[in-house]
Amino acid sequence: xxxxxxxxxxxxxxxxxxxxxxxxxxxxxxxxxxxxxxxxxxxxxxxxxxxxxxxxxxxxxxxxxxxxxxxxxxxxxxxxxxxxxxxxxxxxxxxxxxxxxxxxxxxxxxxxxxxxxxxxxxxxxxxxxxxxxxxxxxxxxxxxxxxxxxxxxxxxxxxxxxxxxxxxxxxxxxxxxxxxxxxxxxxxxxxxxxxxxxxxxxxxxxxxxxxxxxxxxxxxxxxxxxxxxxxxxxxxxxxxxxxxxxxxxxxxxxxxxxxxxxxxxxxxxxxxxxxxxxxxxxxxxxxxxxxxxxxxxxxxxxxxxxxxxxxxxxxxxxxxxxxxxxxxxxxxxxxxxxxxxxxxxxxxxxxxxxxxxxxxxxxxxxxxxxxxxxxxxxxxxxxxxxxxxxxxxxxx
Amino acid sequence: xxxxxxxxxxxxxxxxxxxxxxxxxxxxxxxxxxxxxxxxxxxxxxxxxxxxxxxxxxxxxxxxxxxxxxxxxxxxxxxxxxxxxxxxxxxxxxxxxxxxxxxxxxxxxxxxxxxxxxxxxxxxxxxxxxxxxxxxxxxxxxxxxxxxxxxxxxxxxxxxxxxxxxxxxxxxxxxxxxxxxxxxxxxxxxxxxxxxxxxxxxxxxxxxxxxxxxxxxxxxxxxxxxxxxxxxxxxxxxxxxxxxxxxxxxxxxxxxxxxxxxxxxxxxxxxxxxxxxxxxxxxxxxxxxxxxxxxxxxxxxxxxxxxxxxxxxxxxxxxxxxxxxxxxxxxxxxxxxxxxxxxxxxxxxxxxxxxxxxxxxxxxxxxxxxxxxxxxxxxxxxxxxxxxxxxxxxxxxxxxxxxxxxxxxxxxxxxxxxxxxxxxxxxxxxxxxxxxxxxxxxxxxxxxxxxxxxxxxxxxxxxxxxxxxxxxxxxxxxxxxxxxxxxxxxxxxxxxxxxxxxxxxxxxx
Numbered sequence: 001x002x003x004x005x006x007x008x009x010x011x012x013x014x015x016x017x018x019x020x021x022x023x024x025x026x027x028x029x030x031x032x033x034x035x036x037x038x039x040x041x042x043x044x045x046x047x048x049x050x051x052x053x054x055x056x057x058x059x060x061x062x063x064x065x066x067x068x069x070x071x072x073x074x075x076x077x078x079x080x081x082x083x084x085x086x087x088x089x090x091x092x093x094x095x096x097x098x099x100x101x102x103x104x105x106x107x108x109x110x111x112x113x114x115x116x117x118x119x120x121x122x123x124x125x126x127x128x129x130x131x132x133x134x135x136x137x138x139x140x141x142x143x144x145x146x147x148x149x150x151x152x153x154x155x156x157x158x159x160x161x162x163x164x165x166x167x168x169x170x171x172x173x174x175x176x177x178x179x180x181x182x183x184x185x186x187x188x189x190x191x192x193x194x195x196x197x198x199x200x201x202x203x204x205x206x207x208x209x210x211x212x213x214x215x216x217x218x219x220x221x222x223x224x225x226x227x228x229x230x231x232x233x234x235x236x237x238x239x240x241x242x243x244x245x246x247x248x249x250x251x252x253x254x255x256x257x258x259x260x261x262x263x264x265x266x267x268x269x270x271x272x273x274x275x276x277x278x279x280x281x282x283x284x285x286x287x288x289x290x291x292x293x294x295x296x297x298x299x300x301x302x303x304x305x306x307x308x309x310x311x312x313x314x315x316x317x318x319x320x321x322x323x324x325x326x327x328x329x330x331x332x333x334x335x336x337x338x339x340x341x342x343x344x345x346x347x348x349x350x351x352x353x354x355x356x357x358x359x360x361x362x363x364x365x366x367x368x369x370x371x372x373x374x375x376x377x378x379x380x381x382x383x384x385x386x387x388x389x390x391x392x393x394x395x396x
Numbered sequence: 397x398x399x400x401x402x403x404x405x406x407x408x409x410x411x412x413x414x415x416x417x418x419x420x421x422x423x424x425x426x427x428x429x430x431x432x433x434x435x436x437x438x439x440x441x442x443x444x445x446x447x448x449x450x451x452x453x454x455x456x457x458x459x460x461x462x463x464x465x466x467x468x469x470x471x472x473x474x475x476x477x478x479x480x481x482x483x484x485x486x487x488x489x490x491x492x493x494x495x496x497x498x499x500x501x502x503x504x505x506x507x508x509x510x511x512x513x514x515x516x517x518x519x520x521x522x523x524x525x526x527x528x529x530x531x532x533x534x535x536x537x538x539x540x541x542x543x544x545x546x547x548x549x550x551x552x553x554x555x556x557x558x559x560x561x562x563x564x565x566x567x568x569x570x571x572x573x574x575x576x577x578x579x580x581x582x583x584x585x586x587x588x589x590x591x592x593x594x595x596x597x598x599x600x601x602x603x604x605x606x607x608x609x610x611x612x613x614x615x616x617x618x619x620x621x622x623x624x625x626x627x628x629x630x631x632x633x634x635x636x637x638x639x640x641x642x643x644x645x646x647x648x649x650x651x652x653x654x655x656x657x658x659x660x661x662x663x664x665x666x667x668x669x670x671x672x673x674x675x676x677x678x679x680x681x682x683x684x685x686x687x688x689x690x691x692x693x694x695x696x697x698x699x700x701x702x703x704x705x706x707x708x709x710x711x712x713x714x715x716x717x718x719x720x721x722x723x724x725x726x727x728x729x730x731x732x733x734x735x736x737x738x739x740x741x742x743x744x745x746x747x748x749x750x751x752x753x754x755x756x757x758x759x760x761x762x763x764x765x766x767x768x769x770x771x772x773x774x775x776x777x778x779x780x781x782x783x784x785x786x787x788x789x790x791x792x793x794x795x796x797x798x799x800x801x802x803x804x805x806x807x808x809x810x811x812x813x814x815x816x817x818x819x820x821x822x823x824x825x826x827x828x829x830x831x832x833x834x835x836x837x838x839x840x841x842x843x844x845x846x847x848x849x850x851x852x853x854x855x856x857x858x859x860x861x862x863x864x865x866x867x868x869x870x871x872x873x874x875x876x877x878x879x880x881x882x883x884x885x886x887x888x889x890x891x892x893x894x895x896x897x898x899x900x901x902x903x904x905x
Contacts, residue, residue, distance in 0.1 A: 021713050021827075023737050024728045031721070055729030094717040095724060124717065153721070 028089040031152035034137030035113050036102035044079035045070045045138035047152050054149050065149040076116040096127045097156040100137035106230035125175035128159050131223040133192035143202035143215050162219050167252040168239040169219045185345020194220035226339035241329035245342045247273045256317045262301025268294040275347040286344050286372045295382040299389040306387050315378040322376045334368045399498035406439050406516035430460050437516035446509030448528035455489040492525025537639035542678040549639045550661035554584050557656050564645035581613035584658040593651045593886050598848050617657040617664050627845050631814045633807035634847040636668035643677045651884025667847035671867050673808035679870050688869035697802035701812045704796045705742045706819035713738050714827030730786040739824035745793040854882040
């Protein structure tokens with residue numbers, strides 16, 4: 001009996017395992033995927049790292065640090081399998097940093113694409129999604145970038161930093177987007193990426209050899225989705241408002257006009273917002289409470305910030321400005337896109353499930369008519385390392 | 397076994413001894429005559445090199461031939477049996493003296509270095525304790541060296557070794573029991589323990605295991621160890637060995653038993669537990685915080701030496717996801733052009749290292765330095781530059797090698813060394829999943845072991861809260877109030893109250 005068990009154990013050792021074994025130098029490490037749709041066919045662009053070129057061990061740069069494989073297929077999966085016709089190594093997507101989706105495909109709907117990305121076991125769900133604004137995803141991945149030698153890392157880091165520093169973009173991972181899309185009363189958004197300069201010359205090494213690259217990538221706007229289709233774009237200002245309403249602001253900036261001309265900049269370092277809903281006359285209403293803590297970043301006018309009234313005045317001005325921005329953004333989204341990207345419906349669903357059941361079916365139209373009240377409270381806490389503007393001292 | 401009695405004829409005895417010893421050239425036989433007219437023929441036997449020739453001449457031969465008042469012997473009324481007694485009582489100016497009546501005892505004593513004295517006409521002789529041979533004195537131990545702590549180490553002489561321990565524990569309850577093991581070597585094996593602290597059942601068990609040994613020769617304590625250890629085929633040692641008297645004394649005080657074997661400086665200690673192999677005597681001489689941190693470091697280093705190559709292989713051939721992207725790309729760049737799979741690469745490097753280490757150990761010290769240069773530079777650097785081995789693999793193997801030297805005892809490092817290859821193989825075929833399964837199996841194996849009835853993993857499994865005070869960390873000595881409960885039943889070690897703030901104030905002023 002024992003011998004038989006031993007035999008079976010040894011069989012297990014010999015016959016299993018190894019099937020998913022891959023040596024590192026047999027893998028094509030793909031850091032970015034671009035997905036487009038051209039003439040009813042999916043086009044997949046895989047930005048694959050050439051490790052020897054990226055590693056710091058080698059001296060001067062030789063080849064390009066990445067290469068782009070492009071293949072077509074009836075489905076995304078089919079297109080990715082077709083990459084094997086071009087690439088000498090197996091594609092490895094475990095370290096995927098970004099997935100760029102072409103604007104045309106986004107307008108047609110991205111649910112097929114998302115299904116593949118979330119179904120395939122090797123792909124994690126923590127990469128960022130982007131929409132190639134006014135271009136194809138393949139072209140975005142065809143641009144060489146500076147500082148980070150791998151363009152996928154460049155894009156990843158720009159998106160990450162801009163969300164944290166300025167809050168005018170939205171760093172959306174696959175898992176977050178899928179949650180937004182599947183949740184009742186919430187729609188998704190994806191940040192757009194845009195090529196500045198000539199699309200073709202960005203691919204060559206010359207692009208990163210001069211101090212100012214001729215072609216650069218830039219985060220630009222936030223794409224608004226209704227269900228899985230792109231319906232429009234938010235501007236930078238609207239993007240900030242979106243992040244404020246959804247309580248995703250870490251740092252941002254506000255520029256105010258002084259009473260006698262000139263500008264004051266407020267650095268926001270903490271912002272919280274809460275959505276509350278009430279039923280007034282049988283109709284739901286949304287209240288947005290926004291609390292902002294900030295510092296003075298720059299003063300370019302004649303004011304005396306050591307006086308309490310001045311600070312009060314600045315706070316009030318900023319409050320009004322944020323309120324206006326938020327209201328206008330809600331207006332735009334309600335009127336132009338009719339897509340509940342702020343999650344008003346989800347808020348109602350959460351706090352008032354009975355009411356939600358009643359309005360759920362016609363939420364698309366209800367959302368456009370819902371009344372919102374915005375309340376903003378600004379606290380300016382620090383003035384930086386000087387009090388009053390140095391311009392005053394220079395005059396003395 | 398029936399013993400052959402001595403013959404009363406001196407010449408016959410001499411012939412018998414010569415024949416038995418094959419006329420070996422180091423046997424010295426001296427016939428002298430004593431008494432007024434040289435009435436008595438006396439034969440003196442000893443092994444050249446094992447006996448102290450100077451004192452033999454001064455205190456035995458000289459007394460017999462010159463100093464002895466012949467009249468005293470003459471005056472004895474009945475000369476027959478009493479001559480032996482008279483010699484013993486009046487003539488022998490030496491400390492240790494015994495009677496002998498058969499050849500078996502005679503040979504044992506003779507070959508141990510004693511001097512044998514036979515008188516013609518008597519079937520009885522004297523054994524005169526006169527052992528002395530050239531030996532290494534008490535020197536600093538080569539293994540288990542410490543920064544702070546006693547510098548003396550055991551030597552090859554069992555008497556010196558027992559004395560070194562006696563000097564540390566001067567209590568009548570320190571008991572010693574001696575046995576002769578080895579049919580030909582007749583090696584003196586002594587077990588030592590503190591009576592009242594030791595668990596008597598373990599002493600009994602040890603006796604029965606020692607008594608079972610029937611072998612021609614015991615040359616080193618390793619021979620005893622293999623006979624008495626619990627787990628014959630486990631890579632983990634269940635008998636501790638040390639060259640340090642302070643370590644033995646500490647173990648005796650904890651209720652363990654020391655086994656001293658003549659002819660080796662390595663003393664065995666039982667029962668030996670897993671955590672004991674990670675402890676150094678210096679842990680108790682250094683301040684508690686440092687000692688605790690160093691202990692944690694040792695366990696960590698053992699983990700590295702066991703798992704580092706396996707984890708590396710698993711991560712780069714199966715679970716690439718767990719490597720951060722920049723590191724993955726850097727590793728991938730190093731592996732560009734390496735012709736072997738990571739596993740083969742690791743095995744090549746590990747075996748190379750094992751060869752280097754073994755060569756370095758056995759080689760004369762002077763050449764050893766040259767060896768390490770050849771090893772490190774030529775093999776490491778050249779292999780990387782030639783693109784046969786990736787630089788990362790050299791780093792992994794090096795850190796593994798260095799970690800394996802952190803263990804304060806050689807034996808546990810060996811266990812890590814053996815299992816490392818097993819883990820590497822499993823990692824190469826099953827990845828991290830395989831490593832986890834193998835680790836669980838390893839823990840099952842460890843918990844199944846025991847040393848003289850004490851669970852090997854105590855005080856971790858079975859868990860003992862008070863045992864944790866001196867396992868991964870060491871609390872200050874004054875907090876270690878009890879002996880390990882799983883070893884000694886008599887567990888009260890000290891009665892102490894921590895210094896209070898009042899004491900400190902008093903001392904401060």
